[in-house]
Each structure stands twice: as C-alpha cells, then as structure tokens.
Amino acid sequence: MANSRQAHLTKAKKGKNDEFYTQWSDIEKEVNAYIEYNPDVFRNKIILLPADDPFESNFFKFFATKFNEFGIKKLIATSFAPSPIVNTQLSLLPELIPDIDFEVSGDKQIKGAYKIELNEVIDEDGTGTVNIEDVIKRLQKEKDLIDSGQNSQILSYLKGDNNPDGISRFSAGDFRSEEVTGLRNQADMIITNPPFSLFREFLSWINPLEKQFLIIGNMNAITYKEVFPLIKENKIWLGTGMGRWISGFIVPETYELYGTEARIENGNRIIATNNALWMTNIDHGKRHQPLSLMTMEDNIKFSKHKNVKGHEYSTYDNFDAIEVPYTDAIPSDFSGIMGVPISFLDKFNPEQFEILGLDNPTDEFIGHGPLLNGKTKYRRIFIKKVNK
Structure with missing residues (x-):
C-alpha cells in the first residue's frame, strides 16, 4: 500500500x-x-x-x-x-x-x-x-x-x-x-x-x-x-x-x-x-532530545530487528563506514562513520550526532552510492557521534 x-x-x-x-x-x-x-x-x-x-x-x-x-x-x-x-x-x-x-x-x-x-x-x-x-x-x-x-x-x-x-x-x-x-x-x-x-x-x-x-x-x-x-x-x-x-x-x-x-x-x-x-x-524541543540507544554488543544480542539481532554490523564494500539499517539500531558506543536511512532525520539531535554527507554521486563527501555485498543500499545519510 x-x-x-x-x-x-x-x-x-x-x-x-x-x-x-x-x-x-x-x-x-x-x-x-x-x-x-x-x-x-x-x-x-x-x-x-x-x-x-x-x-x-x-x-x-x-x-x-x-x-x-x-x-x-x-x-x-x-x-x-x-x-x-x-x-x-x-x-x-x-x-x-x-x-x-x-x-x-x-x-x-x-x-x-x-x-x-x-x-x-x-x-x-x-x-x-x-x-x-x-x-x-x-x-x-x-x-x-x-x-x-x-x-x-x-x-x-x-x-x-x-x-x-x-x-x-x-x-x-x-x-x-x-x-x-x-x-x-x-x-x-x-x-x-x-x-x-x-x-x-x-x-x-x-x-x-x-x-x-x-x-x-x-x-x-x-x-x-x-x-x-x-x-x-x-x-x-x-x-x-x-x-x-x-x-x-x-x-x-x-x-x-x-x-x-x-x-x-x-x-x-x-x-x-x-x-x-x-x-x-x-x-522545537524534539530536536534536542537525545536518542536512547544500545551498545553494539547489546544490539546484536537484543535488537527487535531480525537482520540486526545475531549479526555483526557490516562495513560497506566501497566506503569505510558501517551499515545501520534502522535508526534505533545505531550503536551508542561506535565512534566511526555510519550510514543510516534518511528517516533518521526525524530523530536527529545535532548535539548528539554530526551529519557528514549523503550517498549522492554529486555529494562531495562520498561521490557514489554505498555498496554492501555488491549491492547498492537505498538512500543513506552518513553520520558520526559528536565528541563531547
């Protein structure tokens, strides 16, 4: 539908x-x-x-x-x-x-x-x-x-x-x-x-x-x-x-x-x-509310998502970042670059995360779509935790 x-x-x-x-x-x-x-x-x-x-x-x-x-x-x-x-x-x-x-x-x-x-x-x-x-x-x-x-x-x-x-x-x-x-x-x-x-x-x-x-x-x-x-x-x-x-x-x-x-x-x-x-x-207040997230280890153990629970986080074939298929699966203890769905922006808190770029061929940050196991993932925004 x-x-x-x-x-x-x-x-x-x-x-x-x-x-x-x-x-x-x-x-x-x-x-x-x-x-x-x-x-x-x-x-x-x-x-x-x-x-x-x-x-x-x-x-x-x-x-x-x-x-x-x-x-x-x-x-x-x-x-x-x-x-x-x-x-x-x-x-x-x-x-x-x-x-x-x-x-x-x-x-x-x-x-x-x-x-x-x-x-x-x-x-x-x-x-x-x-x-x-x-x-x-x-x-x-x-x-x-x-x-x-x-x-x-x-x-x-x-x-x-x-x-x-x-x-x-x-x-x-x-x-x-x-x-x-x-x-x-x-x-x-x-x-x-x-x-x-x-x-x-x-x-x-x-x-x-x-x-x-x-x-x-x-x-x-x-x-x-x-x-x-x-x-x-x-x-x-x-x-x-x-x-x-x-x-x-x-x-x-x-x-x-x-x-x-x-x-x-x-x-x-x-x-x-x-x-x-x-x-x-x-x-507005929502954009200043921090996301409550689990560690990478706890996500692998307890995530409600079948393709996250029991699976290691994957790194893209052509870019040094991990694939995070759901916003609530963002690991709280990962300090590197992550690719997240565009729906992440609905929960985005600029005090918690920094937006680095978009998987757009015209975007200077990456210049191509991220590949995972040889397949291009649907639109991804690349983010990184804000160091405090």
Whole structure:
C-alpha cells in the first residue's frame, strides 16, 4: 500500500495535481510543539500564508483563531486562482466576496486572487470570546465597505505581474509574483503547504537563511541538492514528525481516493500518505532530545530487528563506514562513520550526532552510492557521534 500511495503522489507531482490541503488537527499538533518549546515564538511576528486561500485554508483559520493567544502582530494570507475545493473548509464564500472586485462564476468559484491582512482580531459579536466567527464578521464589514465604493485595509484584490508587452508573467497570487514577493519581504515567518511540484523553487523563494518558515514537503525533498546541504549545515531541519505523523490531506473531487486510509470526514475527501513531513528552521524541543540507544554488543544480542539481532554490523564494500539499517539500531558506543536511512532525520539531535554527507554521486563527501555485498543500499545519510 505504501508503494501505491507513493505512485499516486508521483503522478500528482508530474501532473502538477498537488492541491493537497492540510487538516486543522495536523496544523495544531505541529504548531503546539513550537509553542511548548517557546511560548513567544509567534509573538510580534508578521506571518505570511502564501498559496493558502484565506477563505478555505485551515492554516488561515487556525492562525486567525490563535491571533491574540499567540500575540501575532500581523497575519497575511493570499489565494492563487480559484481552488478546486472552494468553500469546503471555511464557509466564507460567496457572501464575503466583494462584488465589484471579484468575478464569481456560476458555481460560486472565485476567478480572481485576493489577500487578507489582519492586524487585529477583536470580539466583533460581543460574546466575550474571540474566535473564527469574529473574523468572519470583520470580513463581512470589510466586504460591505468595498461594495459601497470605499477602500478596505484588510480585504483586497491581487493583480499579478505584467510584462511591458502586456503578457502576464506570474498570475495573481502566484508566490513568485512581485505582489506576493513584496509580502514575503515584510514577513517574519512563512507558513504553508506549498505545491509539491514547486517545492525546490518555493524553498529558495522563502530564503531560509533570512526568513523563518514552517512548510510541508515530501520525504524525498530531504535529498534535493537545494535542501540537504542546509540540513547538513544545521540551517534547516525537520519538524516534529514525518510519515504518518501527518494524518492526511484534503483533496478536491477530481482526485482519486486511494489507499486503505482514504476517507470522507465532515464532507472532506481525505487521503493519507506515509511520506510527508514538516520542514522548518524554527526550533522545537524534539530536536534536542537525545536518542536512547544500545551498545553494539547489546544490539546484536537484543535488537527487535531480525537482520540486526545475531549479526555483526557490516562495513560497506566501497566506503569505510558501517551499515545501520534502522535508526534505533545505531550503536551508542561506535565512534566511526555510519550510514543510516534518511528517516533518521526525524530523530536527529545535532548535539548528539554530526551529519557528514549523503550517498549522492554529486555529494562531495562520498561521490557514489554505498555498496554492501555488491549491492547498492537505498538512500543513506552518513553520520558520526559528536565528541563531547
């Protein structure tokens, strides 16, 4: 079944059918880990949610709801063209679409792109509490302003880029457009689930050495030449979970529901994957938790893995390092170089281990795949214990 899920994701990537929308529960679970580590992590920060339709996105819904609790300075969300699952997550359409600025089709889908900029969230309905309903009421007021011919400081239309010859370069709401790039420049943090097919370009656009970010990607992104060097240099890292830690994505009606865990919940079509992950440069507690490991001798005696228990650790045919097929089989008393699966990064503690390189032909560290008994092992990261 894992291969089936991977095949569908690969097909989606090639077809750019990567409209995967994140569930509230997964966002909350991940973000709470950063809050627990640093309660002020979002305080006085400008947060940009690009490619997150503010009328649909659970990212917008979550951070708008938590605006005051987190002490957010400003929340910006932008849309990109009409979404295939419009009005399925956050029921703000079509009532809140300004009549004069947005073209709405017969099926109530917006034909333009827009942005929302929140500088405050207050108790609009007088209930004594602040929640998403207050955001909805505020947006309704802003929509009324626009419909009466006045300007709104919160809700506005995105125009996109145009070359001098009038040919559009990047359409309205595209993260690469001058408009959204300008919003990026003023943001402190960028948080979203970007299209898988544009992950490399999106990460580069973020400029992770200058901007804090929290995004979702594919596990294979770890090995990208644009990504791995940053992980190796401890400039970016994984979030608090990967694989099944992300319980599933909401997909449009046109997307096939596949796999045993595909389901429909509250009217949303959800697919579950086992190869998605959070990637970030925002610190969290999990990455500072040391792995509890057995010695090499105890692994050989007591490991739960059949290909470890009762077997000596093997050295690669073409490289002076031992093969460690599972993260929990890393020997605590081995000081040499070890080849571990890329899933090791989910448990990586930079105070405990140093990342040396990747088994990539273009990587300067090794320059080839590691061979074991004449066979090339699947992707390996080379690590070494930190000497203390």
